[in-house]
Amino acid sequence: MNQKKKILLLTTGGTIASMPGGEGLEPHRSDVMERELNQLRTYYDITVQDVMCLDSSNIRPEEWQFIARHIFENRAGFDGIVVSHGTDTMAYTASAVTFMLPNIDVPVVFTGSQLPLADMLSDGPDNLRTAFAMAAAGHPGVFLAFDRKVMRGCRAVKVRASGFSAFESVNARYAAQVSNLGLVVDEEILPHSHGEPQLKTDISREVFLLKLTPGLNPAVFDMLAAMGYKGIVIEAFGLGGFNFLNRGLRGIHRCVEDGLSIVVTTQCLYDSSDLRVYQVGNKLLELGVIQGRDMTTEAAMTKLMWAIGQGMDQQQISGLFQQNLAGEVTV
Numbered sequence: 001m002n003q004k005k006k007i008l009l010l011t012t013g014g015t016i017a018s019m020p021g022g023e024g025l026e027p028h029r030s031d032v033m034e035r036e037l038n039q040l041r042t043y044y045d046i047t048v049q050d051v052m053c054l055d056s057s058n059i060r061p062e063e064w065q066f067i068a069r070h071i072f073e074n075r076a077g078f079d080g081i082v083v084s085h086g087t088d089t090m091a092y093t094a095s096a097v098t099f100m101l102p103n104i105d106v107p108v109v110f111t112g113s114q115l116p117l118a119d120m121l122s123d124g125p126d127n128l129r130t131a132f133a134m135a136a137a138g139h140p141g142v143f144l145a146f147d148r149k150v151m152r153g154c155r156a157v158k159v160r161a162s163g164f165s166a167f168e169s170v171n172a173r174y175a176a177q178v179s180n181l182g183l184v185v186d187e188e189i190l191p192h193s194h195g196e197p198q199l200k201t202d203i204s205r206e207v208f209l210l211k212l213t214p215g216l217n218p219a220v221f222d223m224l225a226a227m228g229y230k231g232i233v234i235e236a237f238g239l240g241g242f243n244f245l246n247r248g249l250r251g252i253h254r255c256v257e258d259g260l261s262i263v264v265t266t267q268c269l270y271d272s273s274d275l276r277v278y279q280v281g282n283k284l285l286e287l288g289v290i291q292g293r294d295m296t297t298e299a300a301m302t303k304l305m306w307a308i309g310q311g312m313d314q315q316q317i318s319g320l321f322q323q324n325l326a327g328e329v330t331v
Helices: 030-040 061-074 090-100 124-135 219-226 246-257 279-287 297-309 314-320
Strands: 005-013 018-021 024-027 044-054 080-084 107-111 141-146 149-152 156-158 167-169 176-179 182-185 207-211 231-236 261-266
Touching (some): 005 061, 030 124, 044 061, 061 080, 080 124, 090 107, 090 297, 107 124, 207 219, 207 297, 246 279, 261 314, 297 314
Parallel strands (some): 005 044, 005 080, 107 141, 231 261
Antiparallel strands (some): 149 176, 156 167
16 A cells, blocks of 8 residues: 655635634634545645734744745745635735745645635535645645646736636646546646755845726836835836836836836736837837746746845846746747
8 A cells, every 4th residue: 555645734814714703704814724634635645834824914024934934934845735715815925935935845735725624515625635746746836726726826817806727827727736646737738947946035025017008107217216116017008018108108217227127928828028119119128127028927027036134226127027937838
């Protein structure tokens, strides 16, 4: 008989561990998960650690750091790690942890649910089973498992507020899917280690996400610089279109001259921004704006926050965004 794989489950709260309270669903600790965990223990040797108990809307960069440290410091002796997490900000956490744990040497799989495990019709049991199967499969990296699909943590986006197929892998194939053949892993999409596992949790909170809208006042760039922001991620139109040329470009130019790093992505969920196609895009590139290419907003935000937190200057950050660190971008 094969020895059971040792899996560490880290719980952080979220819908999957919630129970009805006086003011709505409230996150609880792992005791509400025991029925499902007892079934999973038929297949795995499971150790549970409750690391926090929060609605994921309240998970901040400080919690990202705490989760990353807990994974790194407790991974020894385990074949894989599952992190249960609320769905609303799970893509941000999974992406941030990806950058904080370069060359992680065990599978780390985030999961959650749209209905609490206490609900008879919950999607939580299926999601946990998929996450545990991926954690036991022996493929190091940071992943997110949901609705019988596994994706890289830095490619996941929440696309549905209540549907069970809540997450999609944007601009990248799924890392694995569950079928009648079991867990079918796509070896080509898996991350590859390039050195020893590291823990690099320093991160900057001084990054602002700006979604362009028609008629946006370009003075916003001067205001962001005055507020002390060190980076801006701009969700532009289409391939990277901007709705102002003169005054707006001057504001962006001043930001870049003041040391801010500006990354441009697209509001379109799929495909890539390409600033080389239109006149305004080429003008932005001349000013030193960084292309986000086909990165998700979550990945662009957390990568920029992480790069600034690591003490990189503008030139180093620009060079970093030319690199694919963990499958987050096609270059």
